[in-house]
Amino acid sequence: KMDPKRRVEVSPDFASYAEKHEVFQTFEEILKQLVVERPDDPLPFIRNLLAKHQVPQVIVSGPPAAGCRTLARQLASKLNAVLVSVDDALQAERQAGTKLGTKIKIALESGHIVASSIITSCITNRLGQDDCKSRGWVLYGHPLTRPQALALQMRGCLCTHFLHLDVPDEVLMTRYAGKRVDPATGDIYHELYHPAPEGLAVEKIEDENDETMQSKLKDYRRHCTALASAFQSVRAAINADQPQGEVLKAAWSILRRKRRSNAPVIPRMALLGPPGAGKTTLAAQLSSLYGAVHVEPMELLRTAVAAEGKLGATIQPYLERGLMVPDPLMAKVVTERLWQQDCITKGWILDGFPMTRAQGELLDKAGFVPTRVVYLDLSPRSALSRLSERRVDPLTGQHYHLTHAPAPNSKVHERLMQHPNDEADVVRRRLTETSAFKEELLDLYQSATTIDAERPLPDNLISLEAFLVRPLEKDPLKALV
Numbered sequence: 001k002m003d004p005k006r007r008v009e010v011s012p013d014f015a016s017y018a019e020k021h022e023v024f025q026t027f028e029e030i031l032k033q034l035v036v037e038r039p040d041d042p043l044p045f046i047r048n049l050l051a052k053h054q055v056p057q058v059i060v061s062g063p064p065a066a067g068c069r070t071l072a073r074q075l076a077s078k079l080n081a082v083l084v085s086v087d088d089a090l091q092a093e094r095q096a097g098t099k100l101g102t103k104i105k106i107a108l109e110s111g112h113i114v115a116s117s118i119i120t121s122c123i124t125n126r127l128g129q130d131d132c133k134s135r136g137w138v139l140y141g142h143p144l145t146r147p148q149a150l151a152l153q154m155r156g157c158l159c160t161h162f163l164h165l166d167v168p169d170e171v172l173m174t175r176y177a178g179k180r181v182d183p184a185t186g187d188i189y190h191e192l193y194h195p196a197p198e199g200l201a202v203e204k205i206e207d208e209n210d211e212t213m214q215s216k217l218k219d220y221r222r223h224c225t226a227l228a229s230a231f232q233s234v235r236a237a238i239n240a241d242q243p244q245g246e247v248l249k250a251a252w253s254i255l256r257r258k259r260r261s262n263a264p265v266i267p268r269m270a271l272l273g274p275p276g277a278g279k280t281t282l283a284a285q286l287s288s289l290y291g292a293v294h295v296e297p298m299e300l301l302r303t304a305v306a307a308e309g310k311l312g313a314t315i316q317p318y319l320e321r322g323l324m325v326p327d328p329l330m331a332k333v334v335t336e337r338l339w340q341q342d343c344i345t346k347g348w349i350l351d352g353f354p355m356t357r358a359q360g361e362l363l364d365k366a367g368f369v370p371t372r373v374v375y376l377d378l379s380p381r382s383a384l385s386r387l388s389e390r391r392v393d394p395l396t397g398q399h400y401h402l403t404h405a406p407a408p409n410s411k412v413h414e415r416l417m418q419h420p421n422d423e424a425d426v427v428r429r430r431l432t433e434t435s436a437f438k439e440e441l442l443d444l445y446q447s448a449t450t451i452d453a454e455r456p457l458p459d460n461l462i463s464l465e466a467f468l469v470r471p472l473e474k475d476p477l478k479a480l481v
Helices: 013-020 023-037 042-051 068-079 086-096 099-109 116-127 130-135 146-154 169-177 210-229 244-256 279-290 297-306 310-321 327-338 341-346 357-365 380-388 410-415 424-444 457-469
Strands: 057-061 082-085 137-140 161-166 179-181 188-190 235-239 268-272 293-295 348-351 372-377 390-392 399-401 449-452
Touching: 013 023, 023 042, 057 068, 068 082, 068 137, 068 161, 068 244, 082 086, 082 116, 082 130, 086 099, 086 116, 099 116, 116 137, 116 146, 146 210, 161 244, 169 179, 169 210, 235 244, 268 279, 279 293, 279 348, 279 457, 293 327, 293 341, 297 310, 297 327, 310 327, 327 341, 327 357, 357 424, 372 424, 372 457, 380 390, 380 424, 449 457
Parallel strands: 057 137, 057 161, 082 137, 161 235, 268 348, 268 372, 293 348, 372 449
Antiparallel strands: 179 188, 390 399
């Protein structure tokens, strides 16, 4: 019989496993679909849901002349997804002779606008067809208002991404005048920004003038904020006031990111780089900000030696001679620390570890895979200046730098001391050691980001925070959850 009061401990490598295989996101998706579909028998429904290949479900939204149709077509082609528009959905119902099609025909023949509820029904029917279910879809031109968005969502039409194109009105006013359309294909061109191929007959879009364009923009601006609020969890804004290729590049980057979810996030970061790059300072600041454990390998080695155990006795000769501790010993000391409960529950930030590819492979083998790896890049000249000019006041413990943070007066300056590890020859040797392993580390961690450590520490802290909270990227052609 299981004791309800017994504490159950989870293996530390489960966090890596859960993040790699998106375990929490899968549970979240199952729960969402159960709420939407409410099947009579949940178990077969869940089984079928898990057997399905996750497909992209993308809505491209923005003001008129922002390029929504162009981007939607490009994404649908790149994703091999179904391109869905309001006009196509309405036309399909009319051609099928459905009740909805009859209502659409009557409305159009009488010169009335097709009711929003009818459009929603047509879109819902289209997104529910087999090709959209198996390949995914990219929708543009709808919804235009928050009520339309909520109506789609209430019918189970949920998107994985809502791409919101943003362009200033003055730019849009200049764009629309040059817009041209290929009547045969519906492809959009622009006389200045995207000319049609030579010899292709294109036409100016009818009923487009300054007055109608301003009216459309005014109507769009009235609804856009409320519309975006209906997609807060999946919305991403894109600056569309740039070339089409750059807009597509930005959209593709968004689709590659793992979707944000309510899954627990446990930081697991490695800060790498040469001595003097600011690893320890930045790791300490990140630890304070996010509550993760700051793991300093050199401090762990000194602690092991001070404990006077068998492991410490093995490590001590290397420290006394200033030699690199063998990779297996370093990995053992670090992984033993990562096995402790605070690292498992709060996460960890490795300060200057791994130093070699072998150490990184031993770390991975032990189940401790960093989800974020940052290499702080600093030139040897700057590193030597930063370290060899460091001094400490033996009376107060205050740290100074001969150039950047000198002592306040000559009396303090005269008693300053230099740590043996900061002597120029020692620093040069340490820099030689780290530079020898730089390429193999970056080869091991190919998703690592490199930050210019020549910049001030506050700037690097901002970059690190942005990298830490940004969702990881993945291949949208494999899965979009």
